[in-house]
Amino acid sequence: MTITRILSGAAAAVILTTAAWAEDAVLRASVLKFGTVNWELDTITHHGLDTANGFDLQVQGVAGSAAAQIAFQGGETDVIVSDWLWVARQRAAGRDYVFIPYSKAVGGVMVAEDSPAQTLADLKGDKIGIAGGPLDKSWLILQAYAEKAHGMELAAETEQVFGAPPLIFKSALSGEVGAAINFWHFMAKMEAAGMRTLIDVSDAARDLGLDPETPLLGYVIKGEMLRDRPALVNGLAAASRAAKEKLAGDDAEWDRLRDRMNAKSDAEFEALKAGFRAGIPTPGPVDEAAAGRMLELMVELGGEDLLGQATELPEGTFLQNGS
Known part of the structure; x- marks a missing residue:
């Protein structure tokens, strides 16, 4: 075998490996078209926080949460936004889903x-x-x-x-x-x-003895992604945190997002900005004991109709990497 052929083969291998890495690094997110999570996702892509953390974020807008869940369960998307109680219900039913905190904001x-x-x-x-x-x-x-x-x-x-x-x-x-x-x-x-x-x-x-610091909404990924591509999952968590830091302290970032926010007045714009900032979770792992207390109350109030077979917090519900 000639040196030229060896080099050509090595180059081809590098190209194939690079292409496979690039494909693996794509993260497809399906979220409500007009949901507030889009403000964070826009911040991630606008500032390249996805590529800085080793992935390419591709956002697909959907009409409702049911459509997102169907796409997620069918493998047509990699990440959706839901509450962790839904994730707990799915884990109790045998589905290996994992929750990455996004917001603690409630109504x-x-x-x-x-x-x-x-x-x-x-x-x-x-x-x-x-x-x-x-x-x-x-x-x-x-x-x-x-x-x-x-x-x-x-x-x-x-x-x-x-x-x-x-x-x-x-x-x-x-x-x-x-x-x-x-x-x-x-x-x-x-x-x-x-x-x-x-x-x-x-x-x-x-x-009621619950902890209002417990994040309710978050990104949901499948456990197999966490096992097979942990860097991708942790990259999403890191990009989300970096976007939150920008949105927490940079008013100019909100001016850039204003058209996406559909604010009808300055007062509405300021209220939306303040509300989003108030909902940013504290960095670090979720307090699972506090989450367990909330789940127990939801079981008492909503029963099987709300939480299915979940009667206590399933192990592995939260991504616990400190992000």
Whole structure:
């Protein structure tokens, strides 16, 4: 064999290895088209935080969380955003999914500025709009809190209207409902429109002995990716943390993102920015004991309909690498 052929073969091997690495380093993320996670993902790609951490992030917008979950379960995407309680349910059912913390932001109860209500007890007989369904985690926590703090059966003593977050947002502003439970970014918009917070879910959770620092939302990946390509998973966690650091301290970064945020006014823009920053989790591993307490409460309140076979925190639910 000639030296030329040997060198040609070596070069071809390098090209093939490089191509395989590049393909392996692609990370496909399917997220809600207009979800707030896009602000972080945009920051990652705009500043090259993905390539700096050894991967190429490709973002695909989907219409709803169900579509993302189907794509994820079918292998059409590598990462989605969901809450860790869903991950715990899937792990209990035998699916090896892993949660990487993204946000601890939760919603709350909003009322009109001139509403006479000062506590949940004052909503007796009122109509409450709730983003999601009867098993919405915020709604469950608020029911437990109302019973503990006020001896009130919130579901029995109020009328509930369940719907998508934008619908609840509009119903609250129009006065069709006396109070609204919505996600944090809609709460920010409602506050900018002149409504006020009756109680935050984080405050209710704290009163119930839960830790409001427990991140609820996060990136979900499959355990096989963590086993086979740990550098890729840890790269995602590192890129996410780097993006959060930019968004936590750089107002100019938010000015760049403003068009994506769909803020209708300066007040709404500032409220969204503040809400996102407040939801940034503390660096480091998730407190699994605190998460276990939350899961136990959710099992008590939502049962099998919410958590399936999960009755305690499954081992391996969280990526625990300090990111």
